[in-house]
Amino acid sequence: MRILLAPMEGVIDAPMRQLLTALGGYDACVTEFLRLSDGELPERTYRKHCPELARGSRTASGTPVILQLLGSEPELLAMSAQRAVELGATAIDLNFGCPSRFVNRKAGGAALLKEPQLMAQIVSAVRHALSGDIPVSAKMRLGYDAPDNAVDIALALQEAGADLLTVHARTRADGYRAPARWEWLRPVNEALKIPLIANGDINSVDDWRRCHEISGCQHVMLGRGALMQPDLALQLRAWHQGREIEAMEWPDIRPLLPRLLQHYAPGTRGLSARIKQWLGMLRQRHAGADSMFTQIRPMQDMDCIFAALVG
Ligand SMILES: Cc1cc2nc3c(=O)[nH]c(=O)nc-3n(C[C@H](O)[C@H](O)[C@H](O)COP(=O)(O)O)c2cc1C
Numbered sequence: 001m002r003i004l005l006a007p008m009e010g011v012i013d014a015p016m017r018q019l020l021t022a023l024g025g026y027d028a029c030v031t032e033f034l035r036l037s038d039g040e041l042p043e044r045t046y047r048k049h050c051p052e053l054a055r056g057s058r059t060a061s062g063t064p065v066i067l068q069l070l071g072s073e074p075e076l077l078a079m080s081a082q083r084a085v086e087l088g089a090t091a092i093d094l095n096f097g098c099p100s101r102f103v104n105r106k107a108g109g110a111a112l113l114k115e116p117q118l119m120a121q122i123v124s125a126v127r128h129a130l131s132g133d134i135p136v137s138a139k140m141r142l143g144y145d146a147p148d149n150a151v152d153i154a155l156a157l158q159e160a161g162a163d164l165l166t167v168h169a170r171t172r173a174d175g176y177r178a179p180a181r182w183e184w185l186r187p188v189n190e191a192l193k194i195p196l197i198a199n200g201d202i203n204s205v206d207d208w209r210r211c212h213e214i215s216g217c218q219h220v221m222l223g224r225g226a227l228m229q230p231d232l233a234l235q236l237r238a239w240h241q242g243r244e245i246e247a248m249e250w251p252d253i254r255p256l257l258p259r260l261l262q263h264y265a266p267g268t269r270g271l272s273a274r275i276k277q278w279l280g281m282l283r284q285r286h287a288g289a290d291s292m293f294t295q296i297r298p299m300q301d302m303d304c305i306f307a308a309l310v311g
Pocket residue numbers: 006007008009010011031032033068095096097098139168199200201202221222223224225
């Protein structure tokens with residue numbers, strides 16, 4: 001069983017990857033998408049986006065980091081993947097799932113689900129640009145408006161040379177509406193020879209047990225669930241091994257918030273919004289996080305927020 005930490009733009013950045021992978025249970029994590037639309041990017045953009053490049057593409061606790069690219073031009077993506085590997089990337093993921101309007105105007109992400117041939121060309125171009133020891137994966141949704149072509153698209157990506165495929169069990173039109181449609185993963189899983197990673201609404205051991213039963217998938221990617229319950233990967237792994245572990249409760253989770261802040265360089269902007277965003281997810285699960293959220297919500301000053309978090 002492989003457990004991956006999902007890419008989440010603006011939420012799971014390098015400090016969050018460091019914090020969550022240090023708790024354990026993950027086989028790999030994926031960076032937020034790096035968008036390629038107007039030509040090649042400078043080296044500093046790769047390094048800022050994925051500081052782990054300087055450390056063999058691993059988080060401080062040794063978990064491999066997969067660099068995710070988003071775009072619609074096969075040549076540009078292939079050159080950029082090559083560049084990323086020169087700079088230290090050890091695996092490349094291609095984003096075919098982002099529903100954002102801004103991204104889609106530039107014809108990237110989930111918009112490409114309407115053009116499976118172009119998706120396959122992108123995978124093929126990136127695969128051919130890299131040596132065989134660098135895995136190339138793709139992350140897609142079930143479809144644009146409807147899930148009917150999911151198997152065909154997945155097979156086209158496999159044929160084009162993808163080593164691994166993650167499917168977020170929703171269409172572009174579904175947005176993030178619950179429930180995820182795990183039942184549509186089964187035919188994809190049965191059709192593919194490469195490993196399929198199931199993704200979408202797996203927020204507890206029970207969710208994974210049901211998703212596994214319904215979809216037949218062996219592998220999972222955790223997004224919002226990992227933020228609501230930071231030890232979720234460890235719990236899933238224990239379940240897989242026939243063990244049960246005690247879930248982290250709010251008193252164990254609370255110290256993670258100031259610890260996250262310490263992973264940022266001094267003066268980093270937007271930290272107050274980030275910490276409130278994370279608390280916003282934690283409060284869905286933990287009453288203590290709800291009170292903490294109410295307390296720090298009006299605060300802007302990071303010293304005050306830090307003091308409240310450790311207080
Ligand atoms: C705020 C946010 C940012 C996201 N950013 C990315 C991204 O950069 N790349 C990507 O492939 N998916 C991105 N996703 C999708 C997630 O990786 C994941 O597929 C989705 O949240 C469903 O999984 P979950 O229910 O476990 O969260 C994002 C999702 C959210 C909510």
